[in-house]
Amino acid sequence: xxRTRRRILQALADGSHTGPELADQFDISRAAVWNHIExxxxxxxxxxxxxxxxxxxxxxxxxxxxxxxxxxxxFTIQYQPTVTSTNAWARDLAADGASDVVCLADExxxxxGRLDRSWAxxxxxxxxxxxxxxxxxxxxxxxxxxxxxxxxxxxxAELDVAATIKWPNDVLVEGQxxxxxxxxxxxxxxxxxxxxLGVGINANIPVTALPENATSLQALVGxxxxxxxxxQFLDRFDTLRSQPExxxxxxxxxxxxxxxxxxxxxxxxxxVGTAVDVEHPGTLLVETDTGVREITAGDCEHxxxx
Ligand code: BT5
Numbered sequence: 001x002x003r004t005r006r007r008i009l010q011a012l013a014d015g016s017h018t019g020p021e022l023a024d025q026f027d028i029s030r031a032a033v034w035n036h037i038e039x040x041x042x043x044x045x046x047x048x049x050x051x052x053x054x055x056x057x058x059x060x061x062x063x064x065x066x067x068x069x070x071x072x073x074x075f076t077i078q079y080q081p082t083v084t085s086t087n088a089w090a091r092d093l094a095a096d097g098a099s100d101v102v103c104l105a106d107e108x109x110x111x112x113g114r115l116d117r118s119w120a121x122x123x124x125x126x127x128x129x130x131x132x133x134x135x136x137x138x139x140x141x142x143x144x145x146x147x148x149x150x151x152x153x154x155x156x157a158e159l160d161v162a163a164t165i166k167w168p169n170d171v172l173v174e175g176q177x178x179x180x181x182x183x184x185x186x187x188x189x190x191x192x193x194x195x196x197l198g199v200g201i202n203a204n205i206p207v208t209a210l211p212e213n214a215t216s217l218q219a220l221v222g223x224x225x226x227x228x229x230x231x232q233f234l235d236r237f238d239t240l241r242s243q244p245e246x247x248x249x250x251x252x253x254x255x256x257x258x259x260x261x262x263x264x265x266x267x268x269x270x271x272v273g274t275a276v277d278v279e280h281p282g283t284l285l286v287e288t289d290t291g292v293r294e295i296t297a298g299d300c301e302h303x304x305x306x
Pocket of ligand 1: 084085086087088108110111112113114115117118119120121126127128129170177178179180181182198199200201202210211213214215
């Protein structure tokens with residue numbers, strides 16, 4: 001969208017304006033204003049004309065223009081209806097030097113989970129990858145993954161959906177997975193070059209289109225505004241990334257793993273015990289018969305109490 005068109009949209013979001021007012025304000029002809037309004041309508045914005053001028057009465061449910069409008073966080077939003085994987089797309093942008101970009105899609109044909117698992121991504125989801133370049137060493141990156149999970153839980157709370165986090169990054173509602181996070185990065189020993197935080201939220205999707213043990217917002221509360229959920233999530237994450245020292249406490253408050261009997265499968269072994277804490281930057285401490293183990297990565301299963 002051109003800069004003028006974006007500014008006209010913002011002006012209409014702030015209140016009604018007549019064609020001549022917009023023409024004056026942006027120093028363009030009335031015909032040009034009309035063209036911009038028609039283009040915005042083609043993009044899915046409902047703009048009604050009346051005695052007080054043009055009024056924006058509805059936004060599209062999703063898309064780059066819709067999510068950008070009213071977003072406080074300084075992210076550039078890029079949108080494609082269908083992609084293979086938003087993380088793969090964000091990697092291409094990272095190679096081009098981009099930063100603070102969010103790649104959004106309605107559908108992914110090759111969505112990925114951790115360890116190359118597949119991630120079901122039918123149309124109606126929020127499939128998003130945040131490309132950021134935090135000034136930290138690679139060892140600190142897991143804290144941003146925890147921050148993303150916190151931001152998702154807080155965005156869902158606005159819909160009265162009470163979600164919790166299972167270490168390290170599963171967002172669950174009543175034990176079923178509603179959202180997941182896949183973090184990728186590149187960097188040198190003392191500084192990351194880029195971090196991609198891939199976020200999948202099952203939004204307006206019937207559970208029949210999802211794997212077992214998955215749930216969706218549609219199943220929990222009915223169809224939602226993906227625009228609002230995405231904006232709330234991005235704004236919350238932006239606040240958290242500016243205060244990374246607050247993330248761990250926020251994560252602990254929203255986690256279900258602490259205090260539970262767990263089985264954690266890492267690349268090398270399986271550890272069974274009680275999850276007693278999570279330490280910076282996201283290390284799980286599990287008390288076992290042979291002492292406390294520190295686990296930096298793995299798949300965690302909550303067990304019934306012994
Ligand atoms: C994750 O992996 O939970 C990370 C998911 C990240 C997806 C986003 S979408 C945007 C971006 N682009 C991508 O290509 N990926 C990211 P993991 O913890 O490994 O969980 C994967 C497992 O969750 C699978 O093996 C299934 O059992 C299950 N699963 C697959 N699709 C699911 C879905 N839509 N909802 C819930 N569970 C799912």
